[in-house]
Each structure stands twice: as C-alpha cells, then as structure tokens.
Amino acid sequence: MAPSRGLFVLVTNPTATPDVASEVVVVGAGLGGLLAALLLAEDGHRVVVLERDGAEPPGEPAGAWDEWERRGVAQFRQLYYLLPRFRHVADRELPALSAALEKVALRHDPLAGMAGAGVGDDDVVTLTARRPTVEAVVARLAAMHPGIEIRRGVVVNGLTRTPAAAGSVPDVAGVSTAMGEVAANLVVDATGRRSPLSAWLAAIGVPPVPEVVEDSGFVYHSRHFRSSDGAMPALSAPLLRHFGSLSVLLLPAEAGTWGVGLITSSRDEELRSLHRPDRWMAVARALGPVVRWVEGEPITGVDVMTRLEDRRRTLCRDSRPLVTGVVPLADAWASTNPTLGRGTTLAILHAVALRDTLRAVGLADPARFSLAWHDVTERDLGPHYDAIVTADRHRLAEIDAAVAGVPYEGGDVAWRAYRMLEDVAHLDVELLRGWYRIAGLIAPGTEVFAADGFLRRVARAARRSTVEPLPTRHELIALATG
Ligand SMILES: Cc1cc2nc3c(=O)[nH]c(=O)nc-3n(C[C@H](O)[C@H](O)[C@H](O)COP(=O)(O)OP(=O)(O)OC[C@H]3O[C@@H](n4cnc5c(N)ncnc54)[C@H](O)[C@@H]3O)c2cc1C
Known part of the structure; x- marks a missing residue:
C-alpha cells in the first residue's frame, strides 16, 4: 500500500497554532x-x-x-507515584489533565499535619494514583x-x-x-x-x-495493599528508605490503596526468595517503619521486575x-x-x-x-x-559493601550529603521538605543544600539520630530464606 498523506482532519487551537501544523x-x-x-x-x-x-x-x-x-x-x-513536578507542569501546560486527575487521584501532601509545615509547602503536594x-x-x-x-x-x-x-x-x-x-x-x-x-x-x-x-542492577519485589476504611498509613518520612542491603519504597495511591516495594541488587542472590509472599512479609514486618504499611489487605501477590536496563x-x-x-x-x-x-x-x-x-x-x-x-x-x-545513573552506581556499591559487612567509603560529596539527608529526613520537617523538594524535582539538590544552614542541620541530625533496631544482614537472610 502506498503511503497516504492527508489521513487526518485538521483541527486548530486558536490559542496556540504553530505556523505550519504537521x-x-x-x-x-x-x-x-x-x-x-x-x-x-x-x-x-x-x-x-x-x-x-x-x-x-x-x-x-x-x-x-x-x-x-x-x-x-x-x-x-x-x-x-507521580512527582509534584508533574502536577506543576500539568497545571501549566495541560490544566484539563490536572482537573481530571483531581477527580480520581490522591492529593498527597507529604508534610500535612507536621509542626512547622506551612502555606508555602504547596509545591511538594502531588496528585498521584x-x-x-x-x-x-x-x-x-x-x-x-x-x-x-x-x-x-x-x-x-x-x-x-x-x-x-x-x-x-x-x-x-x-x-x-x-x-x-x-x-x-x-x-x-x-x-x-x-x-x-x-x-x-x-x-x-x-x-x-x-x-x-546496561543492566541497571536492581530487582523490584512489590505488592499493593488496600485499607478497609479508605485511610492511608501515616508517612512523615521519605518515600524511599534504605536498610543496609535493602531499599524500601512506600507509595501512597488513590482510593485507600498503596504500594510497597522491596528493592535489592540483582547481584544479591541471598535475597532472591523475596518473590515468595511469606518471605516478603517476614522481611517487611521486621523493618520498623514499614510494619504499618503491610497491615492492610494485600491486593496482589509479589510482582517481581528484574533485568531493568x-x-x-x-x-x-x-x-x-x-x-x-x-x-x-x-x-x-x-x-x-x-x-x-x-x-x-x-x-x-x-x-x-x-x-x-x-x-x-x-x-x-x-x-x-x-x-x-x-x-x-x-x-x-x-x-x-x-x-x-550516578546515584544508582553509588547505591549498588553501597549494597555490595553492606553484603560484605563493611562501610561504603566511596561517593562524591554531593551524593554523601544527599544520602545522609535520606537517612534523617524523617526527623525534622525542614529536612523532610528539603528531601521532597529534591526528590519531587522541584529544586536541584545544589539549591536545597545551598540554603543557609541546611547542610549543618542534616549533619547535626545525623549525629544525634539514634539508630533504629533493624535486622542484621544475617537476620535478613534468615527471614528471606525461612
Ligand atoms: C518497575 C517500574 C516502575 C516505575 N515507576 C514509576 C513511577 O513510580 N513514577 C513514574 O513517573 N514513572 C515510573 N516508571 C516509568 C514510567 O512507567 C515511564 O517512564 C513512563 O510511563 C513513560 O513511558 P513511555 O510512555 O515512554 O513507555 P510505556 O509506558 O512503556 O509505553 C510504551 C507503549 O508503546 C506500545 N508499543 C510498543 N511497541 C509498539 C509497536 N511496535 N507498535 C505499537 N505500539 C507499541 C506499548 O504497548 C506501550 O503502550 C516506572 C517504570 C518501571 C519499569
């Protein structure tokens, strides 16, 4: 069949018509x-x-x-999860999309109810589902x-x-x-x-x-949950947390549902059995900040995604x-x-x-x-x-170090500062706001860290924070393998 031009009906938007519609x-x-x-x-x-x-x-x-x-x-x-920056762009460029999302999506305000959160924090609010x-x-x-x-x-x-x-x-x-x-x-x-x-x-x-x-090097083991009353577990923390060789995503969604992901390195063979729902649950329940997030009704098994390039x-x-x-x-x-x-x-x-x-x-x-x-x-x-890609390479090296039982000494200054912020952002509204602004693509890390005293605040929080009792690598493997 010969290519046919002119298959389409010409529709022009009077507010924004380019010189030549294509x-x-x-x-x-x-x-x-x-x-x-x-x-x-x-x-x-x-x-x-x-x-x-x-x-x-x-x-x-x-x-x-x-x-x-x-x-x-x-x-x-x-x-x-849709980042706040998506909402900002949609509000400006496709307001009908924002209006349609408002009707079904969750309006997630990550600082809601926290002492010190204010009117100016609207920029980290997102619409997600x-x-x-x-x-x-x-x-x-x-x-x-x-x-x-x-x-x-x-x-x-x-x-x-x-x-x-x-x-x-x-x-x-x-x-x-x-x-x-x-x-x-x-x-x-x-x-x-x-x-x-x-x-x-x-x-x-x-x-x-x-x-x-190249292989990105990560494996996702994720489940979705639903609450009986439409409520969401409270989350005054970053969406992403790292626990030694394991990372965890806690993602609020619409209609009283949410997702929980356990993320491992594809090199980490000892945690491969996380695809089993019983092992997945055993590990999730051992991680203090995650416990409330796995108390809902599971609406999926464990979905595994690997070989992500x-x-x-x-x-x-x-x-x-x-x-x-x-x-x-x-x-x-x-x-x-x-x-x-x-x-x-x-x-x-x-x-x-x-x-x-x-x-x-x-x-x-x-x-x-x-x-x-x-x-x-x-x-x-x-x-x-x-x-x-840079952040991933550091995180994979950090996981390798955790598996080997040694601290990760690599990483440039910017990554180390951000990594420290990830660990302490749940301790203080100003730190959490900074984390959501960077992770939500509202402001670059350089801008957030350049704010007067921010880096000092992160470092002080890191010095003062008491480490939550978490499973050791040995205990983690025991939980994962049953
Ligand atoms: C595990 C995982 C989790 C993710 N989580 C998030 C998240 O939390 N937040 C976020 O913003 N993004 C997330 N993403 C990324 C997100 O899904 C994509 O970046 C985004 O949706 C843009 O995808 P896309 O439209 O380019 O491709 P896709 O969504 O993959 O769509 C491609 C489409 O092309 C069609 N297609 C392919 N080949 C052909 C063909 N030959 N002919 C006709 N049609 C074809 C497919 O059927 C498909 O519909 C995640 C991705 C993965 C893998």
Missing part, C-alpha cells in the same frame, strides 16, 4: 505517547497514535486497575480530543523512507504496520524502554545510532543527524532504574520540549529540527539521566 504519528499510547499527543494536538498538529495493545481503557478510570489489560507495558501494575488509573485518565482525555486519533491493536513493525538521492541523510516518511503504511511529517517513537527503534533504523539503511545499554540513544553524531523525520521520546529516548519515580515527569517535560521545538524550529528543514531535538534533549533531560 501530521504526526506517535507510536505507542503509553503515558509518554499520550502526553505528547495531547500537547501537540493542543498546538494544532494532527496526531495519530498507534498502539499495539488492542484493549480500550475502561469507561471510568477508577476501574482501570481491575479491568484494563495492558500486555505492552510490563510495569503496568508495578509501583507507581496507581499507574493504570493515571494512564486511563490521560487516555480518556486524549480520546476526547478532536485533533487526536488513537488506533489500538495496531502493531508498528518498521519505518518507511522518503526516496532520496544517494548519500543524503535518510528521511523517515512514516511507519509500516500489518494494516498498511501510515505517512507522517514526523514520527514520534514512544514505544517505551524496549523500543525497537535502532533495528527499525538499520532496516531502512540508517548507520548505527549511538546507544548505551539503563538505555539511552541519540540520532545524531558529531552534531549531524543520522536520520530525519523521527524522534525518540520518553523511555524510547532513555530509561533508567525507576526507583526515583521520575519516568512520567521526565516524559511530560520531554513532550513539552517536543512541542516547543516544533514551535521554534518547525519541520521545513528536517535536519535542523533533528539537531535542535538532539540538543534540547541532551541539555534539558540528559542531566537527569546522568544523575539517576
């Missing part, structure tokens, strides 16, 4: 793809979203956890937008290429599917962390694109595009260990950057656009990726 194909209706579709359609672009999973989202987002089958997203029912609920909200909004057509059950199997003179930079003309080809001025790859983009590019003659891939790619080399007409977005650009819960927030920031790059540069000169996309991605998103 036909955009987004591959993947995950959160990154849908957020990009919404932002581009609001700007007057005509967007077709192609999603391989056939199941439609449920009529009501509240039913998504029980009803929605999403085989294409391995982490669909894994631990999930389990992943299926959040995605159903975004999917419903996208489905209602007249500028967006979502076709579910369509597997994209490659890219098509514009006929061009030998030696010119390959230009993507659209995508191919089992149902035929779909033409586009721009293809957005939002197929997630297992994106096949590199293989698709090779198949149309694009030279190998720079890509780094750190992956990052660019379609440019030496400031020259290797291909034009296609951009990788969100996890298809870069994905990391998700412990810090940044994926969707980085996805919305990336989608805003895509809209802004289209506004600023347009597609008339495809090479200029591709280069601009590379530059903005590396400048604005690249440092987040680097920060996560």
Whole structure:
C-alpha cells in the first residue's frame, strides 16, 4: 500500500497554532505517547497514535486497575507515584489533565499535619494514583480530543523512507504496520524502554545510532495493599528508605490503596526468595517503619521486575543527524532504574520540549529540527539521566559493601550529603521538605543544600539520630530464606 498523506482532519487551537501544523504519528499510547499527543494536538498538529495493545481503557478510570489489560507495558501494575513536578507542569501546560486527575487521584501532601509545615509547602503536594488509573485518565482525555486519533491493536513493525538521492541523510516518511503504511511529517517513537527503534533504523539503511545499554542492577519485589476504611498509613518520612542491603519504597495511591516495594541488587542472590509472599512479609514486618504499611489487605501477590536496563540513544553524531523525520521520546529516548519515580515527569517535560521545538524550529528543514531535538534533549533531560545513573552506581556499591559487612567509603560529596539527608529526613520537617523538594524535582539538590544552614542541620541530625533496631544482614537472610 502506498503511503497516504492527508489521513487526518485538521483541527486548530486558536490559542496556540504553530505556523505550519504537521501530521504526526506517535507510536505507542503509553503515558509518554499520550502526553505528547495531547500537547501537540493542543498546538494544532494532527496526531495519530498507534498502539499495539488492542484493549480500550475502561469507561471510568477508577476501574482501570481491575479491568484494563495492558500486555505492552510490563510495569503496568508495578509501583507507581507521580512527582509534584508533574502536577506543576500539568497545571501549566495541560490544566484539563490536572482537573481530571483531581477527580480520581490522591492529593498527597507529604508534610500535612507536621509542626512547622506551612502555606508555602504547596509545591511538594502531588496528585498521584496507581499507574493504570493515571494512564486511563490521560487516555480518556486524549480520546476526547478532536485533533487526536488513537488506533489500538495496531502493531508498528518498521519505518518507511522518503526516496532520496544517494548519500543524503535518510528521511523517515512514516511507519509500516500489518494494516498498511501510515505517512507522517514526523514520527514520534514512544514505544517505551524496549523500543525497537535502532533495528527499525538499520532496516531502512540508517548507520548505527549511538546507544548505551546496561543492566541497571536492581530487582523490584512489590505488592499493593488496600485499607478497609479508605485511610492511608501515616508517612512523615521519605518515600524511599534504605536498610543496609535493602531499599524500601512506600507509595501512597488513590482510593485507600498503596504500594510497597522491596528493592535489592540483582547481584544479591541471598535475597532472591523475596518473590515468595511469606518471605516478603517476614522481611517487611521486621523493618520498623514499614510494619504499618503491610497491615492492610494485600491486593496482589509479589510482582517481581528484574533485568531493568539503563538505555539511552541519540540520532545524531558529531552534531549531524543520522536520520530525519523521527524522534525518540520518553523511555524510547532513555530509561533508567525507576526507583526515583521520575519516568512520567521526565516524559511530560520531554513532550513539552517536543512541542516547543516544533514551535521554534518547525519541520521545513528536517535536519535542523533533528539537531535542535538532539540538543534540547541532551541539555534539558540528559542531566537527569546522568544523575539517576550516578546515584544508582553509588547505591549498588553501597549494597555490595553492606553484603560484605563493611562501610561504603566511596561517593562524591554531593551524593554523601544527599544520602545522609535520606537517612534523617524523617526527623525534622525542614529536612523532610528539603528531601521532597529534591526528590519531587522541584529544586536541584545544589539549591536545597545551598540554603543557609541546611547542610549543618542534616549533619547535626545525623549525629544525634539514634539508630533504629533493624535486622542484621544475617537476620535478613534468615527471614528471606525461612
Ligand atoms: C518497575 C517500574 C516502575 C516505575 N515507576 C514509576 C513511577 O513510580 N513514577 C513514574 O513517573 N514513572 C515510573 N516508571 C516509568 C514510567 O512507567 C515511564 O517512564 C513512563 O510511563 C513513560 O513511558 P513511555 O510512555 O515512554 O513507555 P510505556 O509506558 O512503556 O509505553 C510504551 C507503549 O508503546 C506500545 N508499543 C510498543 N511497541 C509498539 C509497536 N511496535 N507498535 C505499537 N505500539 C507499541 C506499548 O504497548 C506501550 O503502550 C516506572 C517504570 C518501571 C519499569
């Protein structure tokens, strides 16, 4: 079938119309793809979203956890939390999304009720819910937008290429599917962390694109719980705590549900039996701050997620595009260990950057656009990726040290200061505010630590804090192995 241009109905938004509206194909209706579709359609672009999973989202987002089958997203029912920065961006860029989330999500104010918390602390308040609920909200909004057509059950199997003179930079003309080809001025790859983009590019003659891939090194053992009265266990502490060789995530969610994750190093064979619900419970109950969080009714078994890759790619080399007409977005650009819960927030920031790059540069000169996309991605998103990978490497080394029974002596000054903050943030509202501002991507660590006396306060808290009685490594293994 020949590529057909002009498949779309032109819808323009009078408040934000770019000079030339484009036909955009987004591959993947995950959160990154849908957020990009919404932002581009609001700007007057005509967007077709192609999603391989056939199941439609449920009529009501509240039913998504029980009803929605999403085989294409391995982490669909894994631990999930939306950072405050996501709410800030959505409030500004997609207010209809914030309004829709308000109706079903939990408004989580991590400093609520703490002495010393105040009006100015609104910036660490977030709207959060389990992943299926959040995605159903975004999917419903996208489905209602007249500028967006979502076709579910369509597997994209490659890219098509514009006929061009030998030696010119390959230009993507659209995508191919089992149902035929779909033409586009721009293809957005939002197929997630297992994106096949590199293989698709090779198949149309694009030279190998720079890509780094390595195992992130962590294993997730997570469970979800529900309370009988809709209440949430109190949490005046960071969402992430470290207990020697084990890290724990406590993630509040909507409708009286929450997630608890026990995270280990993939090198740590002695804790592998945490996939067993009885062993998982035995370990969780031995960790003082976690006990109340596992007293609810479990609504899942133990979901294990392993072999999570750190992956990052660019379609440019030496400031020259290797291909034009296609951009990788969100996890298809870069994905990391998700412990810090940044994926969707980085996805919305990336989608805003895509809209802004289209506004600023347009597609008339495809090479200029591709280069601009590379530059903005590396400048604005690249440092987040680097920060996560650096923190992960230190944490894995710290786990190795805990397994060996020795203190971890490595780490740069910034990481050590942040790590100290993680251990003491529950002791004092000012420290907890600082932790949520950094972890919620509200302010960089350098800014929070530069505040007068903050570092001294952290150090003082670390000196004074009494260590909670926690299982030794030996006891932990005994609990995990039964
Ligand atoms: C264990 C885990 C926990 C996480 N926890 C959090 C968290 O707490 N907070 C947070 O913000 N982020 C979290 N993330 C990250 C978050 O899920 C993603 O970063 C974010 O949703 C953006 O994903 P995406 O849209 O790029 O990809 P995905 O959500 O993976 O969506 C990709 C879509 O592409 C479709 N697709 C793939 N191939 C094709 C094809 N050939 N044709 C058509 N469609 C295709 C898939 O079916 C899927 O729908 C977590 C990730 C993991 C792995």
